[in-house]
Amino acid sequence: MRQTPNALMLFAAGFGTRMGALTANRPKPLIPVAGKPLIDHTLDIATEAGIGNIVVNTHYLPDMMQAHLGGCDITLSHEDEILETGGGLRHALPLLGPDPVFTLNTDAVWTGPNPLQTLAAAWDPDRMDALLLLIPLPQAKGHRGKGDFIPDENGTLTRGAGLVYSGAQIIKTNTLPAIPQTKFSLNLLWDEMIKSRRLFGIPHSGNWCDVGTPQGIEIAQTMIGTRDV
Numbered sequence: 664m665r666q667t668p669n670a671l672m673l674f675a676a677g678f679g680t681r682m683g684a685l686t687a688n689r690p691k692p693l694i695p696v697a698g699k700p701l702i703d704h705t706l707d708i709a710t711e712a713g714i715g716n717i718v719v720n721t722h723y724l725p726d727m728m729q730a731h732l733g734g735c736d737i738t739l740s741h742e743d744e745i746l747e748t749g750g751g752l753r754h755a756l757p758l759l760g761p762d763p764v765f766t767l768n769t770d771a772v773w774t775g776p777n778p779l780q781t782l783a784a785a786w787d788p789d790r791m792d793a794l795l796l797l798i799p800l801p802q803a804k805g806h807r808g809k810g811d812f813i814p815d816e817n818g819t820l821t822r823g824a825g826l827v828y829s830g831a832q833i834i835k836t837n838t839l840p841a842i843p844q845t846k847f848s849l850n851l852l853w854d855e856m857i858k859s860r861r862l863f864g865i866p867h868s869g870n871w872c873d874v875g876t877p878q879g880i881e882i883a884q885t886m887i888g889t890r891d892v
Contacts, residue, residue, distance in 0.1 A: 667783045668833055671714045671765040672752055673705060676722035676742050679770075681876050690724050692769040693731060696874060697884050700731065702769045712779035714765065718758045720751045749847040753839040761837070763788060766849075768830030772883040775869010778831040785818075785865050786833050792861040793834040793853065797826035804872040804886050805879040818863045820853075826864065829871055 679691030686694070692702035702719070709717055720740045721728045729739060740755035752759075752766065763786075765779055778796050786794050800810060806827055813825035838852065856862035872883040 666788070667786065668763045668765050669714065670716040670759040670762065671709055671718070671767060671779070672755055672759060673702070673709075673717065673719045673767055673769050674748060674751060674830075675702060675728060675769045676720040676745060676751060678723050678745075683877060685877060686723075688724075690721075690728055693727060694874075694880070696772055696880055697887055701772070701874060702728075702731070704772050705767055705769045706735070706737075708767070708773065708777055708779060711777050712783070714779065716759065718755050719769075720746075720755060745846070747846045748849040749839065749842065749851055750845055752834075752836065752849065753842070756836055756839065759836070763833055763835045766830075766832055766834060770874050771830055772872045772874060772887060773867075773869060774871075774887060775867060778829065778867060781865065781867065782831060782833050787863075788835070790861070791833075791863045792856045792859070793832055793863070795820065795862070795864040796829045796831040797864045797866050798829050798871045799826055799866055802867070802870045803827040804870055805876070805882040806873045812864055814864050818865060819860050820862045820864045821857060826866060827871075829867060 675692040679686035682691055693700045717737045718740050719737055720742055722742045722745055725741055738758050740758055746754055782794055782796055797812060809824035810826050811828045812820040813823040814820055853862050870886050872886050873879055874883050
């Protein structure tokens with residue numbers, strides 16, 4: 664097993680319904696923020712981290728995603744139906760390989776250290792089945808929840824109002840094939856890892872913005888210091 668994962672799953676298949684009219688004729692990852700599509704902000708993170716194998720899942724308006732990513736060294740994993748995060752990751756396993764992988768949502772903008780490099784530096788597969796990057800509430804821009812996880816002094820996670828899950832993690836995928844459901848969330852795996860005390864988290868030291876709604880676009884552009892569109 665590789666100490667540092669070299670495969671990345673980018674989640675980009677959803678309908679983006681919270682974006683309203685902005686996703687009527689394009690996938691949410693192609694909505695521009697500060698002059699470039701959301702997915703390009705995410706790919707900048709992957710490039711800086713030196714990830715060798717990048718897989719993007721598609722479903723809604725896949726031809727547009729394929730056209731946008733056509734010049735990139737990226738593999739597409741098309742889903743005929745929305746499989747959610749767990750099902751989508753399992754569907755892409757033949758492209759990602761058997762080792763632990765990074766996963767990253769494509770509807771957020773970041774400041775501060777590279778999130779994938781932060782995760783890689785803290786990853787310990789002997790103790791961890793997954794390592795989540797978490798955001799303290801004051802740094803979670805555009806987010807209205809009360810937090811998702813509470814770490815103990817060792818970083819072991821339980822659920823509760825505390826830190827916000829950022830959409831970035833390293834996760835082992837070996838248990839995915841045994842799950843009977845076709846569509847399922849990665850929460851299913853996390854709950855089992857919590858029971859065995861093998862779900863860990865670390866905080867991100869920069870800011871993070873959830874760009875899930877039209878209002879999130881302006882918040883993100885303010886956070887990164889530009890209001891250009």
